[in-house]
Amino acid sequence: MSSAPVITAPVETRWVRLGNFWSDFKQNPAAVAALIVIVSVVLMAVLAPLVAPQDPYNQETLDLFDARLEPGEVGSGGYVHWLGTDAAGRDVFSAILYGLRTSLIVGVMAGTLALVLGATVGLVAAYYGGRVEAVIMRVIDLQLSLPAILLALVLVAMLGQGLPQLVTALVAAQYAYFARTTHGAASAERRKDYIEAALSTPLPARQVLFRHLLPNALPPLIVVATVQVANSIALEATLSFLGLGLPLTQPSLGSLISNGFQFLLSGRYWISIYPGIALMLTVVAINLVGDQVRHVLNPRRSR
Amino acid sequence: MIGFFIQRVLQALMVIVAMSVIVFLGVYAIGNPIDVMIDPASDQALREALIQRYGLDRPLIEQYFVFMGNLLQGDLGESFIYRLPVLNLILSRFPATLELALTAMMIATCLGIPLGLWAGYKPDSLSAKVIMAVSVLGFSVPTFWVGLLLIMTFAVELGWLPSGGRGPVTEVLGMPLSITTLEGWSYIILPAFNLALFKLGLLIRLTRAGTIEVMSSDYVRFARAQGLSEGKVVGLHVLKNISIPIVTVFGLELGSTLAFAVVTETVFNWPGMGKLIIDSITVLDRPVMVAYLILVVFLFVVINLVVDLIYGQLDPRIRVKAAS
Numbered sequence: 001m002s003s004a005p006v007i008t009a010p011v012e013t014r015w016v017r018l019g020n021f022w023s024d025f026k027q028n029p030a031a032v033a034a035l036i037v038i039v040s041v042v043l044m045a046v047l048a049p050l051v052a053p054q055d056p057y058n059q060e061t062l063d064l065f066d067a068r069l070e071p072g073e074v075g076s077g078g079y080v081h082w083l084g085t086d087a088a089g090r091d092v093f094s095a096i097l098y099g100l101r102t103s104l105i106v107g108v109m110a111g112t113l114a115l116v117l118g119a120t121v122g123l124v125a126a127y128y129g130g131r132v133e134a135v136i137m138r139v140i141d142l143q144l145s146l147p148a149i150l151l152a153l154v155l156v157a158m159l160g161q162g163l164p165q166l167v168t169a170l171v172a173a174q175y176a177y178f179a180r181t182t183h184g185a186a187s188a189e190r191r192k193d194y195i196e197a198a199l200s201t202p203l204p205a206r207q208v209l210f211r212h213l214l215p216n217a218l219p220p221l222i223v224v225a226t227v228q229v230a231n232s233i234a235l236e237a238t239l240s241f242l243g244l245g246l247p248l249t250q251p252s253l254g255s256l257i258s259n260g261f262q263f264l265l266s267g268r269y270w271i272s273i274y275p276g277i278a279l280m281l282t283v284v285a286i287n288l289v290g291d292q293v294r295h296v297l298n299p300r301r302s303r
Numbered sequence: 304m305i306g307f308f309i310q311r312v313l314q315a316l317m318v319i320v321a322m323s324v325i326v327f328l329g330v331y332a333i334g335n336p337i338d339v340m341i342d343p344a345s346d347q348a349l350r351e352a353l354i355q356r357y358g359l360d361r362p363l364i365e366q367y368f369v370f371m372g373n374l375l376q377g378d379l380g381e382s383f384i385y386r387l388p389v390l391n392l393i394l395s396r397f398p399a400t401l402e403l404a405l406t407a408m409m410i411a412t413c414l415g416i417p418l419g420l421w422a423g424y425k426p427d428s429l430s431a432k433v434i435m436a437v438s439v440l441g442f443s444v445p446t447f448w449v450g451l452l453l454i455m456t457f458a459v460e461l462g463w464l465p466s467g468g469r470g471p472v473t474e475v476l477g478m479p480l481s482i483t484t485l486e487g488w489s490y491i492i493l494p495a496f497n498l499a500l501f502k503l504g505l506l507i508r509l510t511r512a513g514t515i516e517v518m519s520s521d522y523v524r525f526a527r528a529q530g531l532s533e534g535k536v537v538g539l540h541v542l543k544n545i546s547i548p549i550v551t552v553f554g555l556e557l558g559s560t561l562a563f564a565v566v567t568e569t570v571f572n573w574p575g576m577g578k579l580i581i582d583s584i585t586v587l588d589r590p591v592m593v594a595y596l597i598l599v600v601f602l603f604v605v606i607n608l609v610v611d612l613i614y615g616q617l618d619p620r621i622r623v624k625a626a627s
Binding site: 283291 | 326439440451454455458459555565566581584585592596599600
């Protein structure tokens with residue numbers, strides 16, 4: 001037998017760490033499948049104008065003659081409506097692709113803005129400490145004790161309908177999770193020597209906060225961010241279903257489901273069930289990936 | 304202890320006042336309710352008279368103080384749409400929501416604790432993994448969507464249960480209830496199960512985590528060494544030791560169940576408070592919106608206060624920390 005090759009310790013570059021992360025991540029087949037679902041959902045949403053057989057919001061291409069066709073029937077356009085059509089003769093499959101777009105945009109926008117706002121608030125609290133920290137965290141705790149759906153409901157009722165208003169409501173309802181997580185991670189980092197060292201240099205506070213404290217408090221934030229994108233999508237769908245989200249001229253998956261609800265009782269299930277399946281797949285897939293990322297990043301995990 | 308008590312009550316009062324300002328300003332910033340109330344063709348004089356009658360011509364700050372003054376006397380105003388005192392309106396819807404929420408909590412407990420115990424007792428078994436997968440679904444899938452699936456399956460396809468509404472009620476101690484008759488149950492079971500799903504997922508996770516921790520403790524080992532049957536070890540020792548955190552979380556969750564009922568009530572057309580608030584938002588019935596929101600905030604603050612105080616009683620460290 002030949003001797004084993006000499007293994008030198010690999011240099012810990014970002015790429016090596018990313019490689020390690022991936023090899024840990026793929027241990028869970030369900031999470032890998034979920035990741036594939038997310039990638040295809042995003043691709044379909046981005047490419048919707050190319051993939052969809054019909055532009056569902058161009059009134060001229062709609063024909064009332066095609067209304068409420070069952071899945072698999074051929075409409076006047078000469079192509080098969082694999083998922084049927086709704087009451088206005090809209091192809092459900094096309095509507096889902098365009099609805100996914102809106103849902104993803106709302107979810108990602110709300111998630112990102114909530115991350116930026118929440119992380120800033122949490123960092124500031126952890127950095128300054130004392131009275132500032134006490135007041136900020138008291139407000140955050142209070143907000144976390146109220147359910148997000150209630151806050152979003154109030155805000156949408158106040159601000160009215162529309163995309164910017166909806167995103168504002170979602171951000172306001174969700175930034176507190178990021179603030180709490182960032183504050184927890186950052187106050188643990190704050191006491192470490194390297195921060196003390198950075199503080200003893202003439203670096204401005206802003207730089208210490210964002211260049212030194214933030215990157216080291218990042219892993220738990222990434223996990224919260226994935227899950228919050230899913231929560232934003234679900235919350236937006238709920239608000240739209242309740243009739244308080246986006247109008248049907250700019251539909252998300254939630255408004256599509258709501259639009260089909262009245263036909264559900266008469267047995268025309270496809271108008272709301274298929275958008276619902278798309279919503280469920282997206283939300284569950286994001287949650288599964290988030291769970292696995294949390295598992296991989298958990299420092300207490302036995303290797 | 305009295306200092307701690309006073310401090311917490313004052314804090315709670317401050318929160319309620321702050322929220323009342325936010326809610327009042329926010330809700331009053333949207334649109335003119337008079338436009339919704341009257342026929343657009345009616346003349347200017349009628350319009351002016353109505354604006355004056357509801358005090359909408361006065362400065363906002365004055366409106367707020369009038370509102371708060373009335374609130375303290377138990378008068379929350381009159382609904383623009385129903386022309387009824389708002390408090391009576393909300394209270395008349397309250398039993399339906401409370402019944403739904405409590406039934407949901409009961410379902411979550413009766414299913415969640417045994418399932419969580421089993422998943423924690425045999426964490427590597429296939430059944431435990433299935434249970435955990437279900438709890439993830441309960442957590443992440445939007446409530447309204449599960450509600451639709453339930454309606455489609457049990458009401459439309461199988462035809463076993465009604466698709467919505469409340470059905471017949473009987474008066475018990477002045478409260479109309481559904482759960483006293485079998486037919487009433489056929490109406491409440493689907494919405495209650497729907498509302499229970501989120502709590503069910505939460506309870507399964509909590510119970511499982513607690514069970515796994517307790518199972519490896521010394522007293523479980525000694526109980527087994529004593530020759531107690533497994534049923535007694537789990538039912539007596541494990542269950543007792545995991546119950547405190549579960550009860551706490553559960554108490555806190557009652558408030559959010561009442562809030563989440565908004566969604567379930569809309570899906571199943573259940574005539575509770577949640578349905579009322581959604582209807583009021585769509586028709587801009589401001590007094591109902593303001594009153595509902597202030598009542599819910601009040602409920603939450605009271606629940607949190609009670610939990611805080613009980614904690615302070617149980618754990619002296621919290622008291623000391625808060626006082627310093």
